[in-house]
Amino acid sequence: MKIATFNVNGIKARYGAVSDWLREDAPDIAVLQEIKSTDEAFPREIAEEACYELHTHGQKGFNGVALLSKTPLEDVTRGLPGDDADEQARYIEGTAIGAGGAVRICGLYLPNGNPAPGPKYDYKLAWMARLEARARELLAAEEPFLMTGDFNVIPEDRDAARPEAWAKDALGLPETRRAWRRLLNLGLTDAFRARVQGPGHYSFWDYQAGAWSRNDGIRIDHFLLSPAVADRMTDCTIQTELRGREKPSDHVPVWLTLDA
DNA sequence: ATGGTCGTTTAACGA
Numbered sequence: 001m002k003i004a005t006f007n008v009n010g011i012k013a014r015y016g017a018v019s020d021w022l023r024e025d026a027p028d029i030a031v032l033q034e035i036k037s038t039d040e041a042f043p044r045e046i047a048e049e050a051c052y053e054l055h056t057h058g059q060k061g062f063n064g065v066a067l068l069s070k071t072p073l074e075d076v077t078r079g080l081p082g083d084d085a086d087e088q089a090r091y092i093e094g095t096a097i098g099a100g101g102a103v104r105i106c107g108l109y110l111p112n113g114n115p116a117p118g119p120k121y122d123y124k125l126a127w128m129a130r131l132e133a134r135a136r137e138l139l140a141a142e143e144p145f146l147m148t149g150d151f152n153v154i155p156e157d158r159d160a161a162r163p164e165a166w167a168k169d170a171l172g173l174p175e176t177r178r179a180w181r182r183l184l185n186l187g188l189t190d191a192f193r194a195r196v197q198g199p200g201h202y203s204f205w206d207y208q209a210g211a212w213s214r215n216d217g218i219r220i221d222h223f224l225l226s227p228a229v230a231d232r233m234t235d236c237t238i239q240t241e242l243r244g245r246e247k248p249s250d251h252v253p254v255w256l257t258l259d260a
Numbered sequence: 261a262t263g264g265t266c267g268t269t270t271a272a273c274g275a
Contacts, residue, residue, distance in 0.1 A: 009266075009267065009275085010266090010267050010268070012267085012268085013266085013267055013268085014267095034267090034275090036267065036268060037268095060268090060269095061267090061268055061269070061273090061274090062267095062268080062273085062274065062275095063274095112274075112275060114274090114275080152275095206264090206265075206266095206275085207264090207265040207266050207275095208263080208264045208265045208266085209263085209264050209265085210264090211265095250265090250266075250275085
């Protein structure tokens with residue numbers, strides 16, 4: 001089973017790119033972020049024409065996440081538990097039933113948090129604490145799961161071309177990295193880092209200042225795997241090539257392959 | 261130190 005996460009930066013602007021990607025690369029499950037669309041305005045035919053079941057959790061103009069699956073997902077839920085007043089569409093879960101067993105897919109678009117310090121950074125840290133609580137629940141239930149999406153977290157210096165440029169940014173601040181390590185310390189696996197240790201592997205390049213042409217990137221799109229799912233991983237790769245195409249997103253897909 | 265680029269929505273705001 002192949003699962004891909006992709007921050008598309010607007011599903012309408014990326015209609016052609018995402019449509020081509022689904023047909024050519026055919027993930028079994030696609031986890032999308034920043035659809036920037038309401039559920040009603042989402043172009044459903046992008047999924048239907050490529051034979052995907054579609055589940056969206058959108059809002060007008062900003063944020064928004066989606067799950068696309070070749071086979072039906074069970075128990076789809078929307079929103080991250082822990083704050084009933086949170087109106088931002090950043091989280092969706094569904095259970096995939098594969099030959100290797102059931103996996104709970106948690107798709108997320110973690111808050112950017114800039115400027116830091118400030119209320120937006122407070123919201124990011126509170127959101128990360130809620131994500132940790134959700135991970136604890138799933139671990140306690142012994143439910144195999146993965147959390148994937150745009151985490152807006154640069155885990156370590158090797159995950160940025162210029163780490164010094166991010167040291168005081170909400171994506172790279174020590175408190176952000178501590179919250180990330182709390183997730184790892186629960187026993188979750190950073191899938192890409194379990195496969196590749198070296199520097200120079202990124203998933204985002206800013207549109208500005210020729211960041212892509214200078215390979216001035218950061219790795220912020222991740223897969224975190226529960227122990228049972230980590231045991232099933234056979235590969236994890238970044239589809240860097242997509243960033244060089246016409247009218248790209250500023251993020252590229254990250255892929256996870258599980259046995260069966 | 262500033263501005264540089266996109267997407268959504270149409271004057272800024274978010275990233």
